[in-house]
Amino acid sequence: MTNSLYRGRFAPSPTGDPHLGTLIAAVASYLQARSKSGEWLLRIEDVDTTRRVTGSDSAIMSTLERLGFEWDQEVTWQSRRTEQYQQALEQLMAEERVFPCTCSRKLLAQTAGEISGVYPGTCRSNRLPLAHPHAIRLRVDDIMIHFDDAVSGEYRQSLVDECGDFVIKRRDGLFAYQLAVVVDDALQGITEVVRGADLLDSTPRQIFLQRCLGYSQPDYVHLPLILDPQGRKLSKSEGAAELNADKPAASLHKALAHLGQQPPLALMHAGVTDIWQWALENWEIGKIPTTHAAW
Ligand SMILES: [Zn+2]
Structure with a gap:
């Protein structure tokens, strides 16, 4: 290519x-x-x-x-494509980028604040493997992610303040959308992502994941x-x-x-x-x- x-x-x-x-x-x-x-x-x-x-x-x-x-x-x-997502997860596990989260929905609703929805880091010190049912979260860095969208213009987000450590594998065993889309775009060699603006605020998480996995970053157009x-x-x-x-x-x-x-x-x-x-x-x-x- x-x-x-x-x-x-x-x-x-x-x-x-x-x-x-x-x-x-x-x-x-x-x-x-x-x-x-x-x-x-x-x-x-x-x-x-x-x-x-x-x-x-x-x-x-x-x-x-x-x-x-x-x-x-x-x-x-x-x-x-579960196999591809699993490989990416194992890469993140090997680099100790992830941790198991046992928080229930109810606990998250109580601790994260109903409006912000920011994960408070409750399980950050947990280590894999863990016998209890758990989701797997990616530990985010305290950095500002910004990118230039061809339609929406410059977009900025602090992952720590606006999102927190996010789920990449769900408690029910399914891989999260954020991981799947990043792996797919990278393995398929996508150079530009054109999609609806409902995904604009997911993009910083995806860019962060791309960096963690060593992928290149595509251009973005949010409609x-x-x-x-x-x-x-x-x-x-x-x-x-x-x-x-x-x-x-x-x-x-x-x-x-x-x-x-x-x-x-x-x-x-x-x-x-x-x-x-x-x-x-x-x-x-x-x-x-x-x-x-x-x-
Ligand atoms: Zn947790």
């Missing part, structure tokens, strides 16, 4: 019907990759198998196909969330109603409009090929609005 290759990804969670938010992230990540003659990978983020909805992954894939998306390489499922006219985050069912795979051009048009690309009205009734051609020729990441938009 050469350094000049752009590789992006779209990584939906199969937790329900594909919705407008899914489509917006797919369109933006796809156009970023294709406009840079790069690759675009599809990864199903089902590491939390307890939230997986049967058939949701195939519904997402068939919707993408009907809307004219073409992904490179084989689709990956996080639920099949504004869609709000309903009352200013609330669009629910999944409302968003699902806005995505109609039977009307691919109209659905793509909506996504492009939300991304500030100002597609001509005539494209709402165009063929899929035509709308993609227009979108690729006119894609400008600088047009994406920086604030959350009402639909």
